[in-house]
Amino acid sequence: MRAIPISKLKCKAWPPFSLSRSCSHMASVAEPPPSTLVDEFTKFCYQRDLPRAMTAMEAMQRRGLWADSLVYSELVKCCLARRAVQQGKLVHKHVFSNGYRPKTFLTNIFINMYVKFGLLEEAQSLFDEMPERNVVSWTTMISAYSNAKLNHKALESLVLMLREDAMPNSFTYSSVLRACDGLWYLKQLHCSIIKVGLESDVFVRSALIDVYSKLGELHNALGIFNEMVTGDLVVWNSIIGAFAQNSDGDEALNLFKRMKGAGFAAEEATLTSVLRACTVLALLELGRQVHVHAVKYGQDLILNNALLDMYCKCGSLEDANSVFTRMVEKDVISWSTMIAGLAQNGFSQEALRLFEQMKVSGTKPNYITILGVLFACSHAGLLEDGWYYFQNMKQLFGIDPGREHYGCVIDLLGRAGKVDEAARLIQEMECEPDAVTWRTLLGACRVHRNVDLAAYAAKKILKMDPDDAGTYILLSNIYANSQRWEDVAEVRKSMRARGVTKEPGCSWIEVDKQIHAFIMGDDSHPQIDEINRQLSLLVDRLMGMGYVPDTNFVLQDLEGEQREVSLLSHSEKLAIVFGIMSLSKGRTVRIRKNLRICGDCHIFAKLVAKMEERVIVIRDPIRYHHFQDGVCSCGDYW
């Protein structure tokens, strides 16, 4: 056998081996000569032909041959692309056999491979045992920790890396930033980033924007965004997402406009955030326009889920349904969104039917799915089913009931009139009841006029959240409903004493791509006079049908007729009248408001819906009200 020069073999000089020795005893084996073996292996790697490359590699292994690091890295890429975990491990074993320790470069590739396969422990042990770690080694591990939400380990690694004199780069910072779960850490990191001059890196910038926004620091996020000189689509997506996720739909949409003006084309992540902004603002028509653009990315799961949610939250279940049925791929979120959406909009039976379908489909329900199911039961008054799911959720679905689940069951019991049982359930809760829990009970007390329990619940809420205007108002209304005027006065007094002010009621309605806002005590709407005139005409006709304004919901110190006049200024009434005036006959009037709907407006909407033969949808911060033919989908419980 002829000795072949190593340089021609594309073999690294490591591990040191002698070709003549490794080949001599294999002369009888019917395998091609080493040069062909390595060449073939190389070829298969570059062709991404994993099965053949693996066979070639095994043949090489029998001859003690190794290839170039770059070739191995190609092979690993191939394993990663095919998620071939076992093959990846074989390659690792091959390269690391005979006690050879590859260079940092190649080791990093294997660390990265294990990380991508989700085998963090294997990655960790390789990392721990490697003799020399560079920035890439550290960054790979930090990124893995951040992804695994091992925030503490990610931050700790940054410190350790600095101690080893490895200089973090923009890769490192953008990875470690995602592990910042406290403002204090973030500020520290931000300072270091400025110091090393990496603040203007687009990756670092988008990570900074994102983390500030996740910590609710929108002001800082916007500041970092505005300092940007050369744009990048992801940075735009980050800032739009920041506002959308923090419920500032207006600003998100503004930024979206600016982005288009700057010449960037929206893609999946952008549209997802824009849809969320529409969801927040209940802008169905704008959402529909976004849908048209989203069709281009037809099978993007996240985008479709966002579409689903937008249609549900805007109260158009027909649209949501058609998106849902057209979706090829559905995940837990798709099902949960649809179930909760149906339930919230009053289609409880459909929600429960969908849940059955979901179980058949093989998608495992999660914490949030069960919330939707319980909500549906509560809404439909299915006390037994709801209680059954609640009692058995751990056993059936492996999910421990959390605060929110208790909340649904309190609601369920409350709706069924079992207010005392609801109160007892709170005492038995495994997790600490919070203000929301008590508020749910307070809501039940309002409907069933259980004044004493209401006072107790309100006291609990105000202990945790002393400036919660909603609680004062709810309590005041409950007292007013029972004609307990002294208590009403007492509540108002303590409210004043604490300086708690009621946020002005505000209703929004979308007409002709314009958002019209009606704010309590604000008459700046250009058509306000006409609206008021139509409103009083409408009220006269309604009173002819037997409508009696329920002045119990008036909070100010007013007398007689003044009280009724004050009711007329409720923003949702103005929005309803404006909607009827502006939207052609037969079109649904959709309104979003910032406060819970009051009892008088609720009755008003029911009657108007009947008299004008209109569907009116009002979304308050908690519940959906579909008024049609004199009834409301909430079943008069909210």
Next chain:
DNA sequence: CTAGGGTTAG
């Protein structure tokens, strides 16, 4: 060889 943006409840 290492990095950034999007979806369900509250």
